[in-house]
Amino acid sequence: MPPSTPAASTASGAAPLSVQPDRAGDAEGRFQATPLAREVAFLTARARVRGNALANELLSDLDLKVRPFAVLAMACSGTNPSQRELGDFLDLDPSQVVTLVDRLEERGAIRREPDPRDRRSKILVATESGQQLHAQAAERTRKAEEQTLQALTSAERDQLRELLARVVY
Amino acid sequence: MPPSTPAASTASGAAPLSVQPDRAGDAEGRFQATPLAREVAFLTARARVRGNALANELLSDLDLKVRPFAVLAMACSGTNPSQRELGDFLDLDPSQVVTLVDRLEERGAIRREPDPRDRRSKILVATESGQQLHAQAAERTRKAEEQTLQALTSAERDQLRELLARVVY
DNA sequence: TATTGTTATACTCTATAACTATA
DNA sequence: TATAGTTATAGAGTATAACAATA
Numbered sequence: 001m002p003p004s005t006p007a008a009s010t011a012s013g014a015a016p017l018s019v020q021p022d023r024a025g026d027a028e029g030r031f032q033a034t035p036l037a038r039e040v041a042f043l044t045a046r047a048r049v050r051g052n053a054l055a056n057e058l059l060s061d062l063d064l065k066v067r068p069f070a071v072l073a074m075a076c077s078g079t080n081p082s083q084r085e086l087g088d089f090l091d092l093d094p095s096q097v098v099t100l101v102d103r104l105e106e107r108g109a110i111r112r113e114p115d116p117r118d119r120r121s122k123i124l125v126a127t128e129s130g131q132q133l134h135a136q137a138a139e140r141t142r143k144a145e146e147q148t149l150q151a152l153t154s155a156e157r158d159q160l161r162e163l164l165a166r167v168v169y
Numbered sequence: 170m171p172p173s174t175p176a177a178s179t180a181s182g183a184a185p186l187s188v189q190p191d192r193a194g195d196a197e198g199r200f201q202a203t204p205l206a207r208e209v210a211f212l213t214a215r216a217r218v219r220g221n222a223l224a225n226e227l228l229s230d231l232d233l234k235v236r237p238f239a240v241l242a243m244a245c246s247g248t249n250p251s252q253r254e255l256g257d258f259l260d261l262d263p264s265q266v267v268t269l270v271d272r273l274e275e276r277g278a279i280r281r282e283p284d285p286r287d288r289r290s291k292i293l294v295a296t297e298s299g300q301q302l303h304a305q306a307a308e309r310t311r312k313a314e315e316q317t318l319q320a321l322t323s324a325e326r327d328q329l330r331e332l333l334a335r336v337v338y
Numbered sequence: 339t340a341t342t343g344t345t346a347t348a349c350t351c352t353a354t355a356a357c358t359a360t361a
Numbered sequence: 362t363a364t365a366g367t368t369a370t371a372g373a374g375t376a377t378a379a380c381a382a383t384a
Contacts, residue, residue, distance in 0.1 A: 041217070045260075148210070253364085262354090264369090
C-alpha cells in the first residue's frame with residue numbers, strides 16, 4: 001500500500017477531471033459530470049431503481065409489485081406462455097417462476113393449464129378476476145411511466161422506447 | 170375461483186391481443202408484440218440485467234463487479250465523494266457503502282480520508298494502484314457497452330445516453 | 339438422454355434498527 | 362436534536378442442485 005498523502009487530493013499523474021476546489025452545494029451536480037454518470041449501464045441501472053420504486057409504490061394498494069405484475073401481464077397477453085418461456089423472457093429463474101405463479105394462482109388471478117402438445121409444460125392464463133386486477137395495475141404502471149418520463153416530450157418517449165427495444169431485442 | 174375452462178384459451182370478454190393460433194417457433198417473437206414488452210420500465214430492467222451480466226463477466230478477471238466498479242470509478246473521478254454522497258448517487262444504503270468501501274480498501278484500491286470540514290464524514294480517494302485497476306476495468310466496461318449497444322449507430326448511442334440522462338437527472 | 343416444473347437450499351443483495359462520534 | 366459512519370441482523374431477491382414426470 002502506498003504511503004498516506006495529504007487529504008482530499010486528486011492524487012498522482014494526470015488529473016481525471018477538472019473539479020471545483022472541493023464541496024459546493026449538493027453532490028449530485030458534481031457527480032453528473034463524471035464519466036460513470038454517462039455510461040448507459042449506469043443510467044439504465046438508475047432508471048430502473050427509481051422507476052421500480054415508484055411503480056411498486058403505486059401498485060402497493062393492489063398488493064402487487066413489478067415482478068408479479070409482469071407475470072400477470074404476460075398471462076393476460078393472449079400469448080399463452082409456458083412457465084419456461086415466461087422465465088426466459090422475464091429473466092427469471094425457473095424456481096422463481098414457480099413461486100411467483102404459486103402466489104398469483106393462490107389469489108385466483110391466474111391458472112396453470114395443461115399444454116396439449118407437451119404434458120410436461122404448463123400454460124399460464126389469467127382468470128376473469130386476474131384480468132380485472134391487471135387492468136387496474138396497468139393503469140398504475142402507466143401513471144408511473146408517465147411520471148418517470150415527465151422530462152421528455154411524447155416524441156422523445158417513443159424515441160427512447162424504440163432505441164431501448166432495439167438494444168434488448 | 171372460476172370454473173376451469175377449455176385450455177390455452179384467451180378467456181372471456183375482449184381479447185387482449187390478436188395472436189397467432191398458438192405456438193410458433195420460439196416464444197420471444199410472440200412476446201415482443203405484447204404491451205409489457207414496450208414499457209420503458211420493462212425495457213430498462215431487461216437492458217440492465219443483460220448489460221450487468223456482460224459487464225460482470227468482462228470484469229471477472231479483475232475480481233470486480235459493476236457495483237464495486239462504480240464505487241472505484243467515483244473515487245477516481247476527482248470529485249472526492251463522502252460515503253453518504255456516494256450512497257445517494259449510486260442508490261446504495263449507507264451500510265452497503267461500508268461493505269463495498271471496506272473491500273476496496275482491503276485491496277489497497279481506495280482510501281478513506283478525513284474530511285477537514287466535518288470530522289464525522291470520510292472522503293473516498295483512489296490510491297495509485299486503484300487508479301491503475303480502474304483504468305483496466307473502465308476499458309472492460311467500455312467494451313461491454315460497445316457490445317450491448319451494437320445494434321445502434323454512434324449517433325443513436327449518444328441520443329440514448331442523452332434521453333436517459335434527462336430522465337434520471 | 340434431455341427437458342419442464344418442482345423442492346430445498348444457499349448465496350447475494352437490500353433494508354432496518356441501534357450504536358458512536360461528531361455537529 | 363440531527364447526521365455520518367458503523368455493526369448486526371433480517372428480509373427479499375437470485376442462483377444451484379437434485380428429483381419426478383414426460384419427451
